[in-house]
Amino acid sequence: MYNWNWSVLWATTADGTSTYLGTLFLGLRWTLVVGLSAWAIALIIGTAVGIARTFPSGFMARAAAVYVEGLRSIPLIVQMFLWFYVAPDLLPLDAANAVKAWDKYNIAAAIICLAFFTSARVAEQVRAGIQAIPSGQKQAAHALGMQTAQAYRHVLVPVAFRKILPALTNEFVNIIKNSSVAFTIAVVELMAATRSMQEMTFQVFEAFTAATLIYLSVNLLVVKLMDLIERRLEVPGLSIRKAR
């Protein structure tokens, strides 16, 4: 029925530059470049928006709420297409043409898109983390003479981050999975490399199995790494980690 041929992974590609397995790893490299860059930006924006979400009232809190709800209500692939096909035209004509002529704009668009998309989710975690801190801590910070900004900087945010690390691990894994959507705007990441291997060799299931195993190992690695960081950052006595 189906002719299995695992050696296709070691076969040389049509252009003779590497093996098919090699092209998958080249794809993985772009997956990681896109995922990690977007993750770094998402953490910064997400933290800022999440902090704004905890303000009792005012323009900032409302703007942050709109930001989060908006980004969570539009499918990722639609956001990806908006950044790639529509966003450049918001710029002045010269700049728009320059952006469209740039051959790496699809990668930039994927990073920007994933960064904003994930930042809304990070913001929700940061907000939940800050709101889970007993109000006594903020009051204690004020009692010690700290301004609100200082209380956030030295007390609330550091404690919140330690509390939400497991949730952030989850978002980190998600951003790597979500980076596969960048293949729809022609970023040659792992999903795209898998598809092109499948189309060149017709060995569908070998290509997909290899990609699945690569995704599983990367995600396992992320989980283990974050677990290590979690242990290092644990506050003695404040741990919510379950006994093992």
Add this chain to the structure above:
Amino acid sequence: MGIEFDLDVLVRAWPQLLQGFSFTLQLTAMSAIGGIVLGTLLALARLSGYRWLSVTVGAWVNAVRSVPLLLVIFWFYFLVPFILAWMTGASRPVEISPLTSCVVTFILFEACYFCEIMRAGIQSVPPGQLNAGKALGMGYWTTMTYIIVPQAFRTMLPVLLSQTIVLFQDVSLVSVLAMKDFFGSADFIAKRDGRPHEMYLAVAFVYLVCCLLLSRAVKALQRRVAIIR
């Protein structure tokens, strides 16, 4: 250049967009119902005393949840014809409609997420209830069906619905199989007529409004169904 926006393009595309939207709704509804039923069964299997069963199901659920949905969509698109051929004993892969392939994919994929939600729900029911069932002479499955699962379902209803909103958005990914769901049909017209601005902005706007309204509704429901313990 700026953003060109010609409403006329949307008016002309309207019938196709509507068709795509109804396809998206159908796929969402079928996958949500199938996914919740299968997910509940998976959760019961994970929590059952049979070690091999709970380990196997646990491994499957975790594996599916760590690969991208896109990869899963492609997997099933190519795999289901072979599985059907194997099940029916046919000599060549059975051709199926892309819709069938998508329904199967989404039910199996979303079931893994619904499984984790239902598992949390079942575990949130106080253990005294399971013991009370036993004391009344009920077996494990009877207790689960009549006592535990209905309560878990009620507790988790808002979460299940939130996941369904996520599913509603995820369905847009079937456009990679050149299917005409809501986004797929808009994408088709955008590329055919060279009107990306109108089509993509319109799709984004419709999704935005729908999801905002739905999540408001879920929040309202959450307040109503909350069980005070």
